[in-house]
Amino acid sequence: MDVPWKKPGAKLPVLEGDKNMSKQTINFMLNSQKVSAQVESDSRLVDFLHEMGLTGTKLGCGEGDCGACTVIIDGQTANSCLVLAPQIDGKEVTTIEGLGSYEQLHPLQEAFIEEGAVQCGFCTPGMLLSAKALLDENSNPKREEIIRSISGNLCRCTGYTKIANAIEKVVRSKS
Amino acid sequence: MKKRGVGIGCMWYGIGNTGLPNPAGAFVDWKDDATVSLMVGAADIGQGSNTVLAQIVAEELGVGYEDVLVTSADTGVTPDGGATSASRQTYISGNAAHLAAQEAKKVVLEEAKEMFGVEKNQVIIRDRRVFVKGQEENYKSLEEVIGGCRRKGKMTIGHGWFNPDTTGLDGETGAGSPYDTYAFATQIVEVEVDTETGQVEVLQIIAAHDVGRAINPLQVEGQIEGGSTMGLGLALYEEVKVLDGKIKTPSFATYLIPTSMDVPTMHPLIVEEPAESGPFGAKGVGEPALIPTSAAIANAVFNAVGIRITELPITPEKVLDQLAENQ
Numbered sequence: 388m389d390v391p392w393k394k395p396g397a398k399l400p401v402l403e404g405d406k407n408m409s410k411q412t413i414n415f416m417l418n419s420q421k422v423s424a425q426v427e428s429d430s431r432l433v434d435f436l437h438e439m440g441l442t443g444t445k446l447g448c449g450e451g452d453c454g455a456c457t458v459i460i461d462g463q464t465a466n467s468c469l470v471l472a473p474q475i476d477g478k479e480v481t482t483i484e485g486l487g488s489y490e491q492l493h494p495l496q497e498a499f500i501e502e503g504a505v506q507c508g509f510c511t512p513g514m515l516l517s518a519k520a521l522l523d524e525n526s527n528p529k530r531e532e533i534i535r536s537i538s539g540n541l542c543r544c545t546g547y548t549k550i551a552n553a554i555e556k557v558v559r560s561k562s
Numbered sequence: 563m564k565k566r567g568v569g570i571g572c573m574w575y576g577i578g579n580t581g582l583p584n585p586a587g588a589f590v591d592w593k594d595d596a597t598v599s600l601m602v603g604a605a606d607i608g609q610g611s612n613t614v615l616a617q618i619v620a621e622e623l624g625v626g627y628e629d630v631l632v633t634s635a636d637t638g639v640t641p642d643g644g645a646t647s648a649s650r651q652t653y654i655s656g657n658a659a660h661l662a663a664q665e666a667k668k669v670v671l672e673e674a675k676e677m678f679g680v681e682k683n684q685v686i687i688r689d690r691r692v693f694v695k696g697q698e699e700n701y702k703s704l705e706e707v708i709g710g711c712r713r714k715g716k717m718t719i720g721h722g723w724f725n726p727d728t729t730g731l732d733g734e735t736g737a738g739s740p741y742d743t744y745a746f747a748t749q750i751v752e753v754e755v756d757t758e759t760g761q762v763e764v765l766q767i768i769a770a771h772d773v774g775r776a777i778n779p780l781q782v783e784g785q786i787e788g789g790s791t792m793g794l795g796l797a798l799y800e801e802v803k804v805l806d807g808k809i810k811t812p813s814f815a816t817y818l819i820p821t822s823m824d825v826p827t828m829h830p831l832i833v834e835e836p837a838e839s840g841p842f843g844a845k846g847v848g849e850p851a852l853i854p855t856s857a858a859i860a861n862a863v864f865n866a867v868g869i870r871i872t873e874l875p876i877t878p879e880k881v882l883d884q885l886a887e888n889q
Binding site: 448450452453502503505506507508534535537538539540541542543544545546547548549550551 | 607608609610780781783784787788789790791792813814815819820821822823825828
C-alpha cells in the first residue's frame with residue numbers, strides 16, 4: 388500500500404506553528420553509548436534509528452507482524468515500528484550495530500554464517516537480536532525455546548531450520 | 563481425536579524460461595596475482611548465486627573460492643544474466659561463468675605448455691599451482707605462469723554465454739522441447755489431523771531432490787528447506803482473498819505465512835544425477851523445492867482421515883466440513 392507517511396524517513400506533515408511543540412529531548416543508551424537527541428513526538432523508533440544512520444534495523448511490514456525491525460529495549464525484544472522514539476527516553480537500546488563488528492563478529496553472527504542461516508538477509512538482524520535476547524536470559528535453552536524465541540520473526544527464505552541450528556550451535560559451544 | 567497420515571508428492575520441473583531464448587553472460591579477468599574478477603548479470607537475491615558462480619570459476623581455474631571476486635547484477639558493467647527466476651541461474655549463468663573461465667584458462671594452459679615443453683592436455687592447475695600430470699612436485703605458481711603471459715602481452719581474460727537448447731511450443735498441439743534440462747523431486751510428509759478442530763499439523767517433511775550436482779550442498783539444503791516451508795504455507799495457510807476487486811488479505815496478519823513454530827522437522831535429501839549440459843552437472847532447485855509439498859500434505863491428510871481436499875489452503879473449516887459430510 389502506498390502510504391506516504393509509511394515510507395522510511397517520511398514525516399507526518401506538521402503545521403509551522405506546531406513544530407517546536409512537537410519536538411522533545413530524549414536521553415538514552417544506544418549500543419552502550421550515551422545519546423541525547425531531539426525527536427519528533429510522533430516519530431517511530433525505526434525511522435529515528437535510520438535517521439541516525441543506523442540502517443541495520445530493517446523496516447518490513449510496519450505493522451508489528453514481521454519482526455524485521457526487532458531491537459532490544461531494556462533486555463526485551465520490541466518491534467521498533469511500533470515504538471515511538473520518545474518512549475525510549477531513559478532506556479537502553481541494542482540494535483544490530485551493537486552486536487558485533489566486521490572485524491569481530493558476535494558468536495551468533497559467526498554461527499549464522501557457518502550454518503547457512505542467511506539467505507536474502509532481510510530478517511537476519513531481527514533474528515539475531517531475538518536470539519541474543521533469549522540467550523541473555525537463558526544461556527541453555529531447549530530447541531523448542533529457541534524456535535519459540537524467533538517465532539515473531541518471519542523468514543520467507545530459509546524455512547527457519549538453519550537459523551535454529553545456528554542458535555543451537557552457540558548454545559552448545561557455551562555449555 | 564488426532565490421526566496421523568503419510569503422503570507422497572512428486573514433481574518434475576523444467577529449468578529456465580519455457581520455450582524461449584533466455585541466455586546469460588559472464589566475463590572473467592584472471593589477474594596477475596592469480597585472483598579472478600568474475601562479472602555476471604545474475605542477481606543474487608539470497609539463493610546464493612554469487613557463491614555458486616564463484617565456486618564454479620574457482621573449480622575450473624584451480625584457485626580458491628576466496629580468490630574469486632564477484633561483481634553481479636550491475637547493469638553498468640555486467641553482461642545480461644536474465645532474470646533470477648525459473649530456477650535458472652546456477653544452470654544458465656553457471657554455464658556462462660564456466661565457459662568464461664575456460665576461455666581464460668586456455669591462455670594460461672598455452673603458456674604453461676611452452677614453459678614445461680609438454681602437450682596442453684598434460685598441464686594441470688590445482689590449488690594455485692601449475693604442473694605436468696604426474697609431476698606435481700615440479701610445479702610453477704600460477705602467478706609465474708600468468709606473469710609469463712603478461713610478458714608476451716597475452717591477456718588472461720575470457721567471456722562466455724549460454725542459452726539453453728529449446729524450441730518454442732507448437733500453437734496447435736503444444737508440442738516442442740521447452741527446456742534443456744529438468745529437475746525431479748519426491749517429498750514424503752507426515753501429518754497429524756485433529757478431527758475435533760480440523761487443524762492439520764505437519765510433523766516432518768522428507769524432501770529428495772535431484773539437483774544434478776550440488777555445487778554447494780549447504781545452500782541446496784537451505785533452498786529445499788525454505789521451498790518446502792513455502793509449500794507448507796501454500797498447503798495450509800496462504801490465501802489471497804479477493805472481494806469486489808479488492809484484496810482482503812494484504813498483510814501478514816491476514817495472509818498467514820509459516821512461522822518458526824509451524825515448520826516441522828526437515829530431512830532434505832540431495833540426489834545427484836549430473837546433467838550433461840549443466841556446469842559440473844548442476845541443475846536448479848529453487849522452485850522445485852516448493853512444488854510437491856502441498857500435494858504430499860493433501861495426500862497425507864487423505865491417508866490420515868480419508869478426505870480429499872482439492873482446493874488449497876487446507877483450512878480447519880474445510881477439513882471439518884468434509885469430515886461431517888463423510889459421516
